[in-house]
Amino acid sequence: MSADTAVQSTYQSSYAKLQSWVDEVAALTQPDEIYWCEGTPEEWVRITDRLVEAGTFIRLNDEKKPNSFYCASDPNDVARVEDRTYICSVDEKDAGPTNNWMAPDDMKQVMRGLYDGCMRGRTMYVIPFVMGHLESDHPMFGVEITDSAYVVASMTVMARIGRDVLDKIEQTEADYVPALHSFGAPLVDGATDVAWPCNDTKYIVQFPEERTIWSYGSSYGGNALLGKKCYALRIASVMGRDEGWMAEHMLILKLTNPEGVVKYIAAGFPSACGKTNLAMVEPTIPGWTVETIGDDIAWIRVGADGRLYAVNPEFGLFGVAPGTGWDTNANAMRTIEQGNSVFTNVALTDDGDVWWEGMTDEPPAHLTDWKGNDWTPDSDQLSSHANSRFCTPIKQCPTLADEYDDPNGVPLDAILFGGRRKTTIPLVTEARDWTHGTFMGATLSSETTAAATGAVGVVRRDPMAMLPFIGYDAGDYFGHWITMAKNNDESKFPKIFYVNWFRRDDDGGFLWPGFGENSRILKYVIDRVEGKVEAHETPIGLVPPTSSIDTDGLDVTEEQLAKALAVDTDEWAAELPQINEWFEKFGDTLPAVLWTELDGLKARLGL
Numbered sequence: 319m320s321a322d323t324a325v326q327s328t329y330q331s332s333y334a335k336l337q338s339w340v341d342e343v344a345a346l347t348q349p350d351e352i353y354w355c356e357g358t359p360e361e362w363v364r365i366t367d368r369l370v371e372a373g374t375f376i377r378l379n380d381e382k383k384p385n386s387f388y389c390a391s392d393p394n395d396v397a398r399v400e401d402r403t404y405i406c407s408v409d410e411k412d413a414g415p416t417n418n419w420m421a422p423d424d425m426k427q428v429m430r431g432l433y434d435g436c437m438r439g440r441t442m443y444v445i446p447f448v449m450g451h452l453e454s455d456h457p458m459f460g461v462e463i464t465d466s467a468y469v470v471a472s473m474t475v476m477a478r479i480g481r482d483v484l485d486k487i488e489q490t491e492a493d494y495v496p497a498l499h500s501f502g503a504p505l506v507d508g509a510t511d512v513a514w515p516c517n518d519t520k521y522i523v524q525f526p527e528e529r530t531i532w533s534y535g536s537s538y539g540g541n542a543l544l545g546k547k548c549y550a551l552r553i554a555s556v557m558g559r560d561e562g563w564m565a566e567h568m569l570i571l572k573l574t575n576p577e578g579v580v581k582y583i584a585a586g587f588p589s590a591c592g593k594t595n596l597a598m599v600e601p602t603i604p605g606w607t608v609e610t611i612g613d614d615i616a617w618i619r620v621g622a623d624g625r626l627y628a629v630n631p632e633f634g635l636f637g638v639a640p641g642t643g644w645d646t647n648a649n650a651m652r653t654i655e656q657g658n659s660v661f662t663n664v665a666l667t668d669d670g671d672v673w674w675e676g677m678t679d680e681p682p683a684h685l686t687d688w689k690g691n692d693w694t695p696d697s698d699q700l701s702s703h704a705n706s707r708f709c710t711p712i713k714q715c716p717t718l719a720d721e722y723d724d725p726n727g728v729p730l731d732a733i734l735f736g737g738r739r740k741t742t743i744p745l746v747t748e749a750r751d752w753t754h755g756t757f758m759g760a761t762l763s764s765e766t767t768a769a770a771t772g773a774v775g776v777v778r779r780d781p782m783a784m785l786p787f788i789g790y791d792a793g794d795y796f797g798h799w800i801t802m803a804k805n806n807d808e809s810k811f812p813k814i815f816y817v818n819w820f821r822r823d824d825d826g827g828f829l830w831p832g833f834g835e836n837s838r839i840l841k842y843v844i845d846r847v848e849g850k851v852e853a854h855e856t857p858i859g860l861v862p863p864t865s866s867i868d869t870d871g872l873d874v875t876e877e878q879l880a881k882a883l884a885v886d887t888d889e890w891a892a893e894l895p896q897i898n899e900w901f902e903k904f905g906d907t908l909p910a911v912l913w914t915e916l917d918g919l920k921a922r923l924g925l
């Protein structure tokens with residue numbers, strides 16, 4: 319670095335590769351100062367004080383939510399931007415038909431232009447982090463550079479960050495994923511700052527071969543906390559393909575039956591389709607307990623015994639706020655009650671607490687809504703954005719399982735796929751084998767939600783709930799699922815099921831009450847794993863008769879449950895052309911066995 323670009327820095331790394339990358343970014347972005355994050359409690363105080371001073375954070379009432387902050391984003395920066403998200407592989411073909419692509423050099427040229435001077439008047443933060451355990455055999459390091467103190471505070475909650483991570487990176491001269499973020503709002507010529515700086519131009523870019531991430535213009539979680547979706551899913555899915563493991567958009571839970579027998583289940587549902595809720599569910603069936611291991615991401619490897627072991631690489635929860643309440647997800651409420659949290663785009667109460675739709679039956683008489691306006695119960699607007707979020711340390715979750723701290727993870731007994739479908743998809747269907755389960759995952763469909771910008775409620779294919787997160791050709795990704803079983807002993811792999819909590823009756827109401835009652839389906843799944851209950855062969859897979867579901871104390875008629883479980887040939891006849899069209903997108907990367915599965919399904923349906 320030449321003398322004229324030298325800026326004040328709190329630290330110089332002894333690891334030349336890392337220091338020269340930091341220097342290079344500083345020379346390009348031209349910050350006023352460089353701050354290396356240490357992850358200490360004192361640093362949290364300094365960063366959050368700074369955010370309060372800048373008007374980004376409002377400190378909540380210490381008696382309601384200790385050490386916690388309210389934050390409202392720019393109304394145009396509230397969700398992941400899938401149309402601005404790119405997989406910049408060297409070959410366009412490797413990004414596949416489901417990702418946006420641009421040639422890496424072209425993208426870098428565009429983004430260098432945007433990054434040029436983008437941190438003027440700002441502090442550049444360097445955040446050393448590790449996804450997964452620092453003690454694991456191969457710690458998965460990253461370093462995020464950002465100009466956003468909001469990102470620093472959020473990353474402190476969401477990932478293991480700081481001095482001990484940096485020490486280990488330096489001591490072992492480890493590989494790390496360089497992850498560059500800027501909100502793209504330089505402060506120049508005495509301009510006044512805004513509470514939520516961002517830019518109308520947004521790019522969320524992964525370079526899979528280089529294992530590098532460049533993000534620009536947004537500070538929203540999935541766009542800016544680069545350890546999460548960008549690294550732990552998009553980049554990690556590519557690492558997993560190359561190294562024989564899997565990075566999946568799945569919760570992980572531990573289920574214990576009344577006899578004390580423990581099982582582990584992972585479940586992949588699209589964003590805002592119930593992962594966080596199921597991960598913390600309070601079973602309504604007596605004697606059963608659920609403990610939480612992860613609520614969003616699972617890294618899955620084959621263990622020495624041939625079973626699939628899942629680890630949650632995250633350190634916090636970034637949950638959808640609306641719909642989270644004492645009736646639906648009491649454990650999430652208990653987690654956030656302890657404080658140390660950031661709430662974004664929810665409503666602020668007059669006594670310095672937060673509120674959102676679904677937290678309590680009765681809304682407070684007066685609120686400040688997420689846009690800063692007065693709000694009363696007869697307002698025609700929602701008080702909180704539909705994708706408003708709580709960001710909370712997972713260690714505060716009262717149901718966190720001890721296994722969370724095991725770097726080797728937990729052996730999976732079952733994998734669930736699920737989505738939001740008003741019709742067609744039964745409450746629970748079991749795959750005949752791993753290949754059929756891969757077919758179920760590959761054809762998974764769901765109505766779009768507010769977790770990404772764009773229309774809400776539109777049915778789309780969301781394979782394995784990974785549509786926005788597969789870092790390579792989705793056809794090759796299905797092939798990787800098939801290969802995992804081919805290269806290992808499939809008989810040791812978990813059974814695969816497809817669930818749908820969101821099927822509706824003719825009046826538009828949910829056929830299945832969901833939430834705590836989903837424990838009945840978890841029990842059924844484990845009963846099937848143990849061969850204890852019956853399931854019927856149907857054209858789409860194994861579906862339980864109502865008698866196989868524990869309905870003791872359940873407020874659902876047998877007729878209604880039968881409707882929730884029904885396989886409707888007319889609905890499937892409408893579904894098949896969509897699956898066909900979906901598969902045709904992939905050309906020769908789609909594994910032939912998936913076409914065979916589709917042909918079999920058609921034949922069994924008599925279509």
Ligand code: GDP
Nearest residue numbers: 589590591592593594595638640641819832833
């Ligand atoms: P995630 O983004 O996949 O973690 O989804 P969440 O668990 O945060 O849930 C997203 C939304 O779906 C929230 O509004 C929940 O209240 C709602 N939800 C979660 N589980 C169920 C369920 O079993 N039934 C119904 N009807 N809604 C649910």
Ligand code: PGA
Nearest residue numbers: 398539540589590636769
């Ligand atoms: P989620 O993802 O909706 O799956 O929790 C969060 C995000 O979009 O960043």
Ligand code: MN
Nearest residue numbers: 593594637638
């Ligand atoms: Mn979630």
